[in-house]
Amino acid sequence: GGTTVAYQTITSTTFSIYFDVPDDAEPGSFKVEVVDWGVSPAQVVATDWFTVIGGVIGLDPDAGPVGTGVEISGDNFSDREDITVEYDGDEIGIESGDSRTDVGGEFTCIIIIPESTRGNHTITVEDESGIFAEAEFTVEPEITITPTSGVGGDEVAVSGTGFRASRSVTITFDGDTVTTSPTSVRTDGRGSFSASFDIPIGTQGIYEVEASDGTYEASADFALSGSFSISQTSGYVGTEITVSGTGFRASKSINTTFGNIGVGTTTSNADGSFTDSFLVPGLPSGTYQVR
Secondary structure (H helix, E strand, C coil), X not given: CCCCCCCCCCCCCCCCCCCCCCCCCCCEEEEEEEEECCCCCCEEEEEEEEEECCCEEEEECCEECCCCEEEEEEECCCCCCEEEEEECCEECCCCEECCECCCCCCEEEEEECCCCCCEEEEEEEEECCCCEEEEEEEXXXXXXXXXXXXXXXXXXXXXXXXXXCCCEEEEEECXXXXXXXXXXXXXXXXXXXXXXXXXXXXXXXXXXXXXXXXXXXXXXXXXXXXXXXXXXXXXXXXXXEEEEEECCCCCCEEEEEECCEEEEEEECCCCCCEEEEEECXXXXXXXXXXX
16 A cells, blocks of 8 residues: 555665655655565565654754844745744744745745844744744854944943843953943843943044853944044133043144144143143134144
8 A cells, every 4th residue: 555666676685775755755654665576475574664754944044143034944844834933932923935835835934033042042833734843043142332433431332132141241342341331231031231331541443342241252343533622612812721632642742733823742641642731822813723
């Protein structure tokens, strides 16, 4: 009553026979028999079992941070049936693509990885007949900062995902630990956190902001630019004006001009900041550039 999948003439007591599993084979266990047709009646000389696996899925990519769009390609499911996707046992919505298998039991869809801890997580797809398949997705930690550029003293918000659950988080700027708000930063049960800190005064450049839970870390770049300010923007001849700046090169001569007149010279500090003062020179009333 079975299906013949291979036929071979045997000339020795030791032999190997190869066959392809039929395309229309349903998932389940099947008895494989070797029948000797050289005798009458034919005799079964060997028996074993072969299991046809149900659905098969592939993930692209199979690793990344929370929020990654993952394409799931499925095959060998039931024909023309709705599918359900689960992430660690919880149903997750299909962002785009197929929500139903085609006539060949295939589908392609995209899901978005939800907030979850660092490590492997199981994605399961099941059709209406109960045929299912599983694959592992590895969540990696990631942080985002807002804004990504500014001057010393600016407040930056940091949010992180994909870390270990319920762990203390240390945030550093250019390798130095910064004071955060809240003072104690800790991931939640899904490995996420949020905090903020003030950018330290420093020279212009690209700096690394890093968050670590003690085992895993993630980083983002912050572009620090210079700033310049004056104590007042109007006044009389002889008024004393204080100028200050940050983000300049360290230990360099800083020249201040009022219009085209040099009014002061100082040296920047090791962190690229400086402060100086000058008296408004005797010039006709009007608007002048201080730089």
